[in-house]
Amino acid sequence: MDKLFIPILLGTTRPKRESFKAAKLIEKIGRSIDTIEVQLVDPGDYNFPFDGNDPENKDPRYSALTQRADGFFIVTPEYNHSFPGTLKRMLDSELRNYVHKPVAFAGVSNGIFGGARAIESLVHTVREMGMVVTFSDVYFPQIQNTFDEKGELLDQGYIKRIERAYAELIWMAKALKYGRDNLGGPYHS
Amino acid sequence: MDKLFIPILLGTTRPKRESFKAAKLIEKIGRSIDTIEVQLVDPGDYNFPFDGNDPENKDPRYSALTQRADGFFIVTPEYNHSFPGTLKRMLDSELRNYVHKPVAFAGVSNGIFGGARAIESLVHTVREMGMVVTFSDVYFPQIQNTFDEKGELLDQGYIKRIERAYAELIWMAKALKYGRDNLGGPYHS
Amino acid sequence: MDKLFIPILLGTTRPKRESFKAAKLIEKIGRSIDTIEVQLVDPGDYNFPFDGNDPENKDPRYSALTQRADGFFIVTPEYNHSFPGTLKRMLDSELRNYVHKPVAFAGVSNGIFGGARAIESLVHTVREMGMVVTFSDVYFPQIQNTFDEKGELLDQGYIKRIERAYAELIWMAKALKYGRDNLGGPYHS
């Protein structure tokens, strides 16, 4: 069986973003799992100048990778109890490419809640896009204390939590791939 | 293959509830689909006296039917932008029985929004329980004008909308049953 | 000026509820503030047998105290990322009595999030009822470790956090009372 392709979507272009460290860790652990291929998607490398899924807000490289994806891992900081605008612009730029593909979430914050509310807000949006939400969220509270100056992880407990989220995401990706390949329906011809 | 068992969970015991008519219609259409077995679950017939999933808030008949279920169709009215307390008590009474089973939603209101906000609120709860949310919601706005005095449907467009929600629910139930039976994991031994 | 009347609404009747300790602490601190009169409302002492605001789901004592109230302090545990059914039944039983009265929130959980998601869910409901939401929430994560066996508070930091929530609630209660008494409008004749 081919490897499952899992883009890791980072949620912000904020220059000081600490969530980049969380995304890099999730990428690193993903690379150690031999049934998947991961790719870190930094919205700063793409171009979504407007809102919505009109052609003028699409980036063909993002279109291609979402089409090829078997699932997604979204890493979002929390700003004011919700996700960043950049993440919404990027997600909104496509639609049909997401249908019946699973999504795992990691939330990031400087405070004590680890992006839990950003994830709750995001669930509504990705459900409407047809993504299938999983429930093994990873939370990074007090991200500023989670990595050292060189970006090294200080709390090894995260490894197991991220592996558990991947296990759930892969389970769901396999079940949905079975569905897309075998169960027909209006979305998969 | 055995028929998929789909309980239809009605959300309220309110004496004047119009959502009962919507649930009966969903039951009737479900009976016409030969790959599924449906059962209308009226919370008025069960006993959930408290909150949470302690033994004192469980009803063994509800425990048995959620364990046997392959998926759920929840029919909820909207009170103050959310679901009724009765529905939450019933759902909260179980936990592991819901994992990796899909759920479809029908929302009911007297106003113009058809329970859309009750469904949004519910998504958070059922995701945490491990249910897998689908995205072909059925909305019953102005329910008081949707059926005549005898409970006969006045707008035949609902039949196609409910059939579409069932199609999506069945697709997901089959994919997840494949997963539960073949993909292992910590939830299915 | 008369004291502002602030009912403290407890969210659950679950026998093992730890949130009762949080509500008692909030009551105790409220009693030490001389501009307010507080009253702990335990839903176990009231009767809300159904859903909605029909007469059969009203308790006249709750009707009276919500009518008299100048604001509310809701103490809710979090079950499955939302509030308990009992709290929803109680809140739904009234409507006009809440308009233009402020509400503060305390969330309670055994886990690390302190009911943050239960509060988010609740915001939608109380806004629709006309309550005015404040933003100085109090969170009780790991409530099982916050009080000792006799119910004595182990972390004195909560006192300041609760006092800050009261300060914000009282500020808003005074501003809205000014409005109700002086600004007319369709809700206050």
Next chain:
Amino acid sequence: MDKLFIPILLGTTRPKRESFKAAKLIEKIGRSIDTIEVQLVDPGDYNFPFDGNDPENKDPRYSALTQRADGFFIVTPEYNHSFPGTLKRMLDSELRNYVHKPVAFAGVSNGIFGGARAIESLVHTVREMGMVVTFSDVYFPQIQNTFDEKGELLDQGYIKRIERAYAELIWMAKALKYGRDNLGGPYHS
């Protein structure tokens, strides 16, 4: 008394945005109310290149107008059950300027729900910012059928609905201005 200053915040820069017509109508009706001064804020005229409230994501003109504001009217389209990324970037760029100022909402959609879910999502964010949410939302479902080709309103019922939202917003703006001017507290020195 000086006029209350109410910026009308449009939520998207999408080239085909129909919500601009709704915002123009809300501006026009606002101009007819002699106790307020309104200003339509088109995010296409401002510059928010990143996320968050760091200096590099601020526009000094937006900083100035939010500081001067006595309340806000947000006009948001709904994309995938939530608000556009552009609106979030703009709102996130400031923080303290919003505290204890009221906000009214108008939602816009091509479908039947008029942005109701975008408004629900937004409530969490503006509450955290300290804005005080009102509950007289205006919904523009099927916006493409609400104005003619010249932008003339086809359904005069909107005028009364918008006037009612303004009445509630002005009531709350006056009550909160009384508070800010007279009640002290940590946010207003």
